[in-house]
Amino acid sequence: AQSVSQHNHHVILSEAASLELGCNYSYGGTVNLFWYVQYPGQHLQLLLKYFSGDPLVKGIKGFEAEFIKSKFSFNLRKPSVQWSDTAEYFCAVNGEDSSYKLIFGSGTRLLVRP
Amino acid sequence: DGGITQSPKYLFRKEGQNVTLSCEQNLNHDAMYWYRQDPGQGLRLIYYSQIVNDFQKGDIAEGYSVSREKKESFPLTVTSAQKNPTAFYLCASSIQDQPYNEQFFGPGTRLTVL
Numbered sequence: 001a002q003s004v005s006q007h008n009h010h011v012i013l014s015e016a017a018s019l020e021l022g023c024n025y026s027y028g029g030t031v032n033l034f035w036y037v038q039y040p041g042q043h044l045q046l047l048l049k050y051f052s053g054d055p056l057v058k059g060i061k062g063f064e065a066e067f068i069k070s071k072f073s074f075n076l077r078k079p080s081v082q083w084s085d086t087a088e089y090f091c092a093v094n095g096e097d098s099s100y101k102l103i104f105g106s107g108t109r110l111l112v113r114p
Numbered sequence: 115d116g117g118i119t120q121s122p123k124y125l126f127r128k129e130g131q132n133v134t135l136s137c138e139q140n141l142n143h144d145a146m147y148w149y150r151q152d153p154g155q156g157l158r159l160i161y162y163s164q165i166v167n168d169f170q171k172g173d174i175a176e177g178y179s180v181s182r183e184k185k186e187s188f189p190l191t192v193t194s195a196q197k198n199p200t201a202f203y204l205c206a207s208s209i210q211d212q213p214y215n216e217q218f219f220g221p222g223t224r225l226t227v228l
Binding site: 034090 | 145149154155156157158159162164172204206208210215216217218219220221222
């Protein structure tokens with residue numbers, strides 16, 4: 001079955017540290033990839049997406065992600081995190097049997113210490 | 115403001131009772147979705163609907179039912195057959211006929227079975 005793996009379940013960083021969250025997916029066909037973020041007490045919202053073109057995608061709040069097809073990866077990065085980046089981050093990929101279905105990873109909880 | 119509303123925010127239910135969670139959107143989106151979020155498991159798809167009067171089972175549909183009588187509404191019923199209903203439930207919607215499936219999420223309903 002198709003799956004998405006997020007290997008880091010909990011990450012703790014100090015402000016200004018660099019961030020990289022891993023995401024690997026199992027589907028070998030054409031994919032659309034997403035990172036969603038859930039800030040404490042807020043809606044799940046889209047951080048960035050990839051569906052074609054430049055594999056380096058820039059999103060909101062200084063986040064970026066790189067699609068590496070050969071590694072089935074879509075890692076999320078930010079050069080310098082802030083306390084306000086404390087949130088849970090979810091990677092997702094479209095379902096192989098339907099472009100309307102999204103398969104989500106288990107999430108990574110990021111805590112940024114001031 | 116356009117968006118997705120879910121009610122109630124918190125819901126308590128006794129074992130053996132059915133309960134219905136509301137989801138309404140005014141984004142004029144064709145597709146709507148229900149997810150269940152459990153700690154450490156990410157989001158899992160319960161049901162989705164691409165058009166009015168049609169819906170498909172997701173990965174964990176057992177013990178749940180839905181209806182889609184209106185474009186803007188997609189209520190979810192958690193039946194007494196659902197063995198472990200305590201969870202956070204998220205509703206989402208998206209536009210059809212786009213090259214990627216960007217989904218917009220509601221604030222969620224936290225269901226607790228007593």
